[in-house]
Amino acid sequence: MDSALVIHRLHFAFNITYHYLFPQLTMGLAPLIVIFKSLALWKKDDRYNQAARFWARIFAINFLMGVITGIPMEFLFGTNWARFSRFSGGVIATGLAMEGVFAFFLESSFLGLFLYGEKRIGPKWHWFAAFMVFIGSWLSGFFIIAADAWMQHPVGYAIAADGSAHLESFWALLFNPWLNWQYPHNMSGALVTGSFVMAAVGAFYLLSGKQKEHGALFLKVGIPAALLASVVQLFPTGDGQGRLVTEYQPITLAAMEGLFNSESGAPIVLIGQPNTAEQKLDNPIYVPGALSFLTYRRWEAKVKGLNDFPRDQWPDNIPLLYFSYHIMVGLGTIFIAITVLAGLLLWRKKLFSARWMLWVLMLSFPFPYIANTAGWVTAEVGRQPWLVYGLMRVEAGFSPTVSAGNALFTLIGFMGLYLVLGILFLFLISREIEHGPAFLSGDLHQANEVKPIPDGTAA
Amino acid sequence: METFWFTLVALMLAAYVILDGFDLGTGIIHPWVARTNVERNLVLRSIGPVWDGNEVWLIAAAGAIYFAFPMLYASAFSGFYLPLMIVLWLLMLRGIGIELRSHLNDPLWQQFFDFVFSGSSLLLTIFFGAAIGNVVRGVPLNSDGYFFEALWTNFRVGPDPGILDWYTLLIGVLALLALTVHGANWVSLKTEGGIQARSRRVASIGWIPLVLITLASLVTTIYVRPQILDNYRAHIWTWIVPVVVVLSLSAMAIFHAKGKDLQAFLASTGYIAGMLVGAAIGVYPYLLSATTNPAYSLTVDNSHTGDYSMRVGLIWWVIGIILALGYFIFLYRFFWGKVEVAASGEH
Numbered sequence: 001m002d003s004a005l006v007i008h009r010l011h012f013a014f015n016i017t018y019h020y021l022f023p024q025l026t027m028g029l030a031p032l033i034v035i036f037k038s039l040a041l042w043k044k045d046d047r048y049n050q051a052a053r054f055w056a057r058i059f060a061i062n063f064l065m066g067v068i069t070g071i072p073m074e075f076l077f078g079t080n081w082a083r084f085s086r087f088s089g090g091v092i093a094t095g096l097a098m099e100g101v102f103a104f105f106l107e108s109s110f111l112g113l114f115l116y117g118e119k120r121i122g123p124k125w126h127w128f129a130a131f132m133v134f135i136g137s138w139l140s141g142f143f144i145i146a147a148d149a150w151m152q153h154p155v156g157y158a159i160a161a162d163g164s165a166h167l168e169s170f171w172a173l174l175f176n177p178w179l180n181w182q183y184p185h186n187m188s189g190a191l192v193t194g195s196f197v198m199a200a201v202g203a204f205y206l207l208s209g210k211q212k213e214h215g216a217l218f219l220k221v222g223i224p225a226a227l228l229a230s231v232v233q234l235f236p237t238g239d240g241q242g243r244l245v246t247e248y249q250p251i252t253l254a255a256m257e258g259l260f261n262s263e264s265g266a267p268i269v270l271i272g273q274p275n276t277a278e279q280k281l282d283n284p285i286y287v288p289g290a291l292s293f294l295t296y297r298r299w300e301a302k303v304k305g306l307n308d309f310p311r312d313q314w315p316d317n318i319p320l321l322y323f324s325y326h327i328m329v330g331l332g333t334i335f336i337a338i339t340v341l342a343g344l345l346l347w348r349k350k351l352f353s354a355r356w357m358l359w360v361l362m363l364s365f366p367f368p369y370i371a372n373t374a375g376w377v378t379a380e381v382g383r384q385p386w387l388v389y390g391l392m393r394v395e396a397g398f399s400p401t402v403s404a405g406n407a408l409f410t411l412i413g414f415m416g417l418y419l420v421l422g423i424l425f426l427f428l429i430s431r432e433i434e435h436g437p438a439f440l441s442g443d444l445h446q447a448n449e450v451k452p453i454p455d456g457t458a459a
Numbered sequence: 460m461e462t463f464w465f466t467l468v469a470l471m472l473a474a475y476v477i478l479d480g481f482d483l484g485t486g487i488i489h490p491w492v493a494r495t496n497v498e499r500n501l502v503l504r505s506i507g508p509v510w511d512g513n514e515v516w517l518i519a520a521a522g523a524i525y526f527a528f529p530m531l532y533a534s535a536f537s538g539f540y541l542p543l544m545i546v547l548w549l550l551m552l553r554g555i556g557i558e559l560r561s562h563l564n565d566p567l568w569q570q571f572f573d574f575v576f577s578g579s580s581l582l583l584t585i586f587f588g589a590a591i592g593n594v595v596r597g598v599p600l601n602s603d604g605y606f607f608e609a610l611w612t613n614f615r616v617g618p619d620p621g622i623l624d625w626y627t628l629l630i631g632v633l634a635l636l637a638l639t640v641h642g643a644n645w646v647s648l649k650t651e652g653g654i655q656a657r658s659r660r661v662a663s664i665g666w667i668p669l670v671l672i673t674l675a676s677l678v679t680t681i682y683v684r685p686q687i688l689d690n691y692r693a694h695i696w697t698w699i700v701p702v703v704v705v706l707s708l709s710a711m712a713i714f715h716a717k718g719k720d721l722q723a724f725l726a727s728t729g730y731i732a733g734m735l736v737g738a739a740i741g742v743y744p745y746l747l748s749a750t751t752n753p754a755y756s757l758t759v760d761n762s763h764t765g766d767y768s769m770r771v772g773l774i775w776w777v778i779g780i781i782l783a784l785g786y787f788i789f790l791y792r793f794f795w796g797k798v799e800v801a802a803s804g805e806h
Contacts, residue, residue, distance in 0.1 A: 064558050067511060068551040074521050078536025079543055082605065085536070089529025090764040094772065097526035100519035101779030108515050109786035112508035117793055164529065166765030399537035401607035410544040417548055424555065428562055 004404040005395055008080045011411045013380075017373055018418050019073055022066035024372050027141055027187065028194020028229075029059050030134035035221055037127045051217050052130070053118075054437030055198070060115055061428050065421065067108075072414070074100075080407060084387050084397030088150075090166040091157050094173060095147035099140050107136030138187065142179075145186055149178040151388050152379065153248050165391070178248070181240035182379075188237055189375060191229035192335060193368040198222035199342070200365035201433055203358040211436040216352055219361075223346050227339035233332050239294070245382070246295040249389065251309045252382035255318045256325040257291055259305045266291040266303035270330075274322045279307070315384045316394075324377035331371040338364060460770065461763040462744070464527035467776065469739040471523055475516035476587070477641075477731050481724075482510040484642015486553065486580025487635070490573060492646060492657040496566075499573060503557060504798040505649035510557055512790065514550070526772060530604060530762035531746045538598055538606040539590065542622045546586050552579040581635065588634025592627030595738060596620065596683050597756075600749035604757060616683050618750050626683050633672045637731055640665040640711075644724040649798050655720075662723065663715045670708055673734075680741075684748075687741035697740050704733035 033055050040048035074096065077085045085093075110132035118126050150157075156172025157165045167173060199222035205215025245253050254260075258269055260279040268291045272284035292301040306314055315321050342361060345351035351358075383389055387397045485506050493499040525532040536543060556576025560569050593608070596616055600606045611621035614628075623631075643662035647655050680687055691697050707729035714723035742748075746762055749755035763769065 060558075064554060067514075068554040071514070071518060071550055072547045074518050074525075075536060075543055075547060078521075078525065078532045079540050080537070082533035082537035085525065086529050086533040089525050089532055090768055093522065093526035093529060093532070093764075094768065097519070097522035097772070098775060098779065100515065100522040101776060101783060104515040104518060105512065105779075105783035105786055108512040109783075109790045112512060112790055113793060116508045120793055160765060167768040167771070170768075170771045399533075399540070399605075400603070401601075401605045402537050402540050403607075406540060406607075410540070413544065413548060417551060421551070421555070424559065428559070431562070 004402070004407060005398055007404050007407040007411060008398040008402075009394070011080055011407055011414075012076055014411065015069070015072055015076060015414060017376070019066070019069040020373070020376065021369060022062045022069065023137070023141070024190045024193045024369070025062045025197060026059055026066055027137045027190035028192070029055055029062075029198070030130075030137045030194075031191065032194055032198060032221060032225060033059065034127075034130050034134050035225075037130045041123060041127055047213065047217060050437045051214055051221075054214070054432070056115060056130075057432050058429065060111075061425065061432070063111060065425055068421070069418070080399055080402060081387075081397050082399035082401075084392065087164050087392055087397070088388055090160070090164055091154075091173065092147040092150050094167060094170070095143045095150070099143035103136050103140035103143060107133055107140060110136060141187060141190070142183055145183045146174055146176065146179055148379070149176045149182055152182070152383055153178040153244075154388055154391055165388075178244055181237055181244055185233065185237035185241045185375075188229045188232040189368075189372045191225060192233055193372060195222045195226035195229055196335070196361075196368045197365050199226055199361045200363075203361040204433070205436065206352055207355065207358050207362060211438050214437045219342075219346065219351060223339065223342050223351070223361075226335070227343045230332065230335040230339045234336060238329075238332065242294060249382065250304050251306065251313055252315060252321070253295065254304060254306045254309070255315045255321050256378065256382060257303075258318070258322045259291070259303060260307055261305040262302060262308050263305065264292070264302045265289040265300045268294065269326075271326075274319050276318055313385065315382055317381055317384070321378060321381045324374040324381065328371050328374040328378055331367050331374070335364075335368070335371070460766060460773075461527070461759040463773070464523070464763065464769055465739075465743060465746075465759045468520060468523050468527060469736065471516060471520035473732055473735040473739075475513070475520055476638075476735060477728050478513035478516055479510070480638045480641050480731060481645035482506045482513055482557075482642075483553075483580045483584050484638040484640070485646055486556070486577050486642070487584065487639050488643050488646065488658065488661050489577050489580075492643070492654050492661060494653075496569065498654050499569070500561065501650055501654060501798050502646060503560060503576075505646060506557065508794050509790065511554075512787065514554075523776075527764055527769060528746060528757075528759070528762045529764055531757050534600065534604050534606065534757060535747055538600075538608055539593070539622065540607065541610050542586055542590065542608075546583065546590075549579040549583045549586070553583060556580075584635045584638045585628075585631035588631035589623055589627040591634070591735075591738060592630030593620075593622060594747065595630070595680060595687065595742060596624075596626055597748040597750040599751050600747065600755040600757065601751065602755055604755065620750060626679055629672070629679060630676060633669075633676050636665060636669045636672055637727070637734070640669055641724075641727040641731060644711075644720065644727050648720040648724050651797055659715065659718065659720070662711075666708075666712055666715060673704070673708070684741075690740050690743060700733055700737040700740060704730055704737065707733060 033052050036048045036052035036055065040046070040052060077096075110129045113121065114126065114129035114133055117129065121129070150173060153176060154165070155176050155178075156167060156169035158168045160166045198218050202215040202218030202222055205211045205218070242253075245256070257266075258272065258274040258281045259266060265288065267286035267288045269281060269284050269286045272281035272286070275282050289299040292303055293299045295301070295303060306318075338360060342351060342357055345354050345357055385393050385395075387394050485502060489499065489502055493502040521532075524535075552575050556572050556574075556579060560572035560576070563569070597620075598606050598608060599619060609621050611623045612619055614621070614624045616624055616626050640662050643658045643665060646658040647662060650658065707726045711723055711726035711730065714720075714726055744759045745756050746759060747757040749757075
């Protein structure tokens with residue numbers, strides 16, 4: 001394999017994976033912050049404002065990380081994937097350009113107002129600013145996923161004389177059937193992350209015995225949101241996404257499930273390791289007939305295995321695809337179990353004294369990040385060997401003039417920079433959690449505002 | 460239609476340079492004009508609520524290039540691979556330099572982020588200037604419309620140029636001076652007392668080399684790319700642009716002398732807009748001209764996307780940008796006026 005291709009792929013995969021650790025939290029937290037702001041307006045209780053301010057601070061740090069790791073994404077299509085950009089720009093750049101014009105301006109303007117302006121603009125406008133930040137972040141997600149959905153399932157285009165794809169229908173692009181499930185599935189995934197993180201911080205405050213009042217508040221909002229999002233993640237969105245893959249990417253489905261040979265009444269494998277050399281699964285534990293039912297709603301339906309498709313159209317990393325898919329589904333199932341249990345305890349008013357459950361909640365916050373990442377790996381590795389499904393293969397897309405050496409140089413540069421950013425991020429977030437929400441009573445940065453040192457007017 | 464999108468992209472880039480330009484200029488002068496911790500905090504607060512929104516213009520412009528001229532996006536972004544990556548790293552550092560300083564009330568932490576903020580701002584202006592220099596000078600495009608430029612070769616303007624040569628470095632210095640003065644005008648406008656006095660002095664002193672380098676850039680640009688005058692010869696109305704540049708420069712000197720900060724800031728805005736629009740007029744209809752074979756050049760005609768896409772794009776773009784201007788007015792209205800030492804008397 002061409003080494004430049006491998007490095008360009010790693011480059012994009014590394015950058016986008018790292019980047020998405022931050023937007024998934026901001027998109028998940030944004031509606032929860034709106035809930036706190038609404039409760040504050042409705043119940044006239046400043047504790048909700050304190051909670052909103054605390055989460056706004058967490059949001060702000062994550063948003064900053066999302067912005068500074070996100071700017072490169074707008075450039076990396078052109079820098080590392082020039083031939084792909086030339087081919088597809090006529091279509092997917094509509095999504096990217098609309099994201100800039102419609103979502104980013106909205107989000108950044110109102111976030112400035114939300115973080116710096118609480119005192120200046122009054123409670124109602126401040127609620128409005130929070131709401132607009134929520135709208136902006138969710139719109140941003142929509143346009144990006146519209147671009148990705150076109151790569152998964154190209155619609156509304158025509159191939160022009162120079163061989164590039166041109167947009168034929170704007171509405172077809174924005175109402176791509178692939179988007180109907182991919183977008184809600186992704187957004188409820190973000191909400192799973194946001195609400196699990198909120199519940200984990202709440203559980204931490206209760207367990208450690210400080211800021212208990214706010215800890216309880218975080219759990220009261222976080223647990224129902226997490227329960228809702230976890231269920232929606234499986235049904236209807238996950239189920240709908242699965243049926244889209246079945247219909248439009250049957251090879252991907254076979255690879256995700258590790259199904260080498262076509263079977264009627266195909267089973268769902270819960271655990272097992274794909275052995276591509278011998279074309280079988282080692283150590284499988286499975287539910288008979290379940291795959292046929294889930295994909296075609298008939299227990300005995302025939303599901304096509306990989307061997308029914310030309311080998312050059314198989315995804316090029318079947319074990320990675322298989323495991324990322326199974327990790328996503330496995331964790332998703334565990335999330336439902338945790339949130340149903342925690343929801344029951346909350347309902348019966350036993351949660352705050354059930355320390356074992358609080359421990360579970362506190363320690364579970366990394367797993368939504370893993371599940372979201374695994375989900376995206378499933379989508380993007382599953383699309384291989386295509387960049388644009390059925391239209392452009394991955395080896396045809398990278399930049400012809402950027403050598404493997406130059407690409408590796410910048411990949412290493414990004415890795416180094418992102419390591420530093422990651423350390424700073426963890427440090428700052430842990431400080432915010434350490435300080436907690438109880439004493440937050442103003443605009444951002446006020447808690448650390450300058451001490452009145454005499455003004456050294458020298459000039 | 461493609462000319463229209465060329466104009467829009469040029470205007471979006473100009474909006475970026477003007478708006479983020481004062482953030483960058485603020486970063487450059489930050490260590491000199493703000494000496495105490497209180498002053499440095501004030502200077503940062505003057506751009507705190509707006510820098511992120513200003514930076515969005517760059518992303519929006521990149522998105523618009525990708526949208527309207529995919530060929531240009533593919534060629535330029537892969538050809539300018541190394542300087543673009545460096546710009547991306549510097550933009551990240553600039554972002555954390557602004558935002559993370561106030562998180563810890565510790566002198567070492569703050570000194571570190573002050574250094575990160577001004578160092579990255581300074582290098583960014585030079586790279587942005589050099590980028591404009593590269594577009595004006597031309598790049599070694601091959602017959603497929605791709606190229607790759609090393610960061611430097613022999614520092615000459617020849618058939619095998621690097622990103623940095625004497626010409627692009629000169630434009631880099633020009634950008635550095637222009638944004639330093641622009642940033643100093645901004646800080647004078649937003650502050651009072653010692654910071655304001657020092658910023659005004661930076662702006663007045665910076666004005667002299669700015670005029671000299673502007674003249675030098677004009678002469679060298681005509682030497683490096685004589686065709687830049689073609690549009691000016693063909694269309695007499697284009698001369699309004701150099702007139703705007705001269706008027707803004709003169710007006711800036713007058714307003715500096717009179718201590719009128721808002722007017723001086725508007726004058727540097729006019730100067731930057733004039734210079735960028737002037738360059739765009741000179742370059743049109745070329746997007747990237749080839750130093751190898753003129754036939755390989757990318758023009759608005761051979762690089763644009765489908766007609767349908769451009770037409771539909773116009774509709775959503777106009778709607779989107781009206782909304783965006785609305786948010787900007789809304790935002791700047793709330794943060795209008797001088798920055799103050801906030802939170803005195805509050806905890």
